[in-house]
Amino acid sequence: MLTGLTIVFLGGDARQVEVINKCVELDAAVRVVGFETLDTPLAGVTLETLTPELLQEADVIVLPVVGCSDQGEIPAPFSKDNLVLKKELFSAIKEGTLVYTGIAKSFLKRMGAEYGFRLIELLERDDVAIYNSIPTAEGAVMMAIQNTDITIHGSNCMVLGIGRTGFTLARTLQGLGANVQVGVRREADVARAVQMGWKPFAATDLNAYGVGIDLIFNTIPTMIVTAQIISKLPRQAVIIDLASAPGGTDFRFAEKRGIKALLAPGLPGIVAPKTAGIIMAKTLSQSIMEEFHLRGDEE
Template sequence: MLTGVRIVFLGGDARQIEIIRKCVEMDAGVSTVGFDLWEGQLPGAAKAELTDSLLSEADALVLPVVGCDDQGQVGAKYSSVPLRIGPEQIAALPAHCTVYTGMAKPFLRKLCRERGLRLTELLEQDDVAIYNSIPTAEGALAMVIQNTDFTIHGSAAVVLGMGRTGFTMARSLQGLGARVRVGVRRREHYARAEEMGWQAFMTEDLGRNLADADLVFNTIPSMILNAQMISKLPAHACVIDLASSPGGTDFRYAEKRGIRALLAPGLPGIVAPKTAGIIMANALVECIRAESREQEG
């Protein structure tokens, strides 16, 4: 249980609703900021305004999956006013407070570091990222179905990157009967891809693996699908970029060539917010419990 733990939620989307419910269920004291447009009921959670007084009593500050942008703007789907977190808000938090988010931009990391606050990025945990890759892959497949006139079965599908999301993406495509090729940057990933029955190649050989690609799924957060690479794709190809914004695709050149290329960050919150929220909620509760035990010890 989280009895006696005071948690402030600042902004978020439908995933955050599930996390709030879980924390209330665990008997935490919950205050929410940025949910005035939420039409549902959140019994046990008090709606509040963002004040120094509220923050000064927080044991945990929970931000959205992407904590904030490089100017401190916080995503808040259910707020009627913009929300921002900056040095003033961070300074109001007590020294023992932990800031939680899915992934943090350098701006938020710098704020917490300067204040000496612990920052926990839940999506950096392997179990959370692996669970989260499932709705990501399902959402990517849905996007392909909506944006192509051919089946995934029998298609030539290229997956770039074999991290948590890339692995799940390749396995899902394989299950649907696609001919899967995986571009990797590490030899151990090459071996794992071959062991899974996928055709592996090193990313420096990407150009030679795009000429007959029907589908390309990128998970590498750097400009890997540049104009030179996109020029090698057939005109009917569809690119789904799953890397963090701004992705790893030259979308301008893809549009110029008439190739459908879609940036798709945050798919779990779009296609399966309840499941994604429960994943994050369980991780958050475990982290708070662990940190409480650490402080007590």
């Protein structure tokens, strides 16, 4: 239980609603900013405005999955106002306060180091990333179906990177009857790909493998689908880039050549916000209980 803890939520999308409800269920005192336009009002919470006093009183602060921008802007689709974390707000956070987000950009990390709050990135955890790979793979397949005139079954698909997302996606495509090639960077990944029945190749040799490809799914967050690669793709090929913005594709050249290239980060929150929110809610609540239990032992 989270009895006695004050948890402040700042902005967020439909995923955050599931996290808020979980914290209320666990008896935390929940105060929220940026949810006043929800169709169904949140129960058991206090609606607040963003002030230094609010942040100073928090035991835990929860930011959206994408954190905040390097200008401190917080995504808050259910808010009437723009939410911005300025330095004077960060300075109000007590030292050692737990601040949760999915991923943190450089500005947020710098503020944590400067003001001494504990920044925890949930998407860095293997369990969260693996669970999230399921709606990501489903969303990627949905986009592929919407943007091609062929079936996934029998298509030639390339997955770049077989980390947590790439592995789930390659297996999903294989299950739908696609011919799956995977671009890998480690020898261990070659062995895993062979075991799974995929055709592995070195991602650095991508230039030699683009001919005849119908769909490219990229999960590598560095420029890998270059103009040189794109120039060799069939014009009907579709690129779906799942890496964090700005992705790993030369979108300008793809558009110039008439090849459809789509940047699609954050798919869990788009295609399955309830499932993605339940994943985040379970992990965050467990983490908070663990953190405060450990802190109590030390005292």
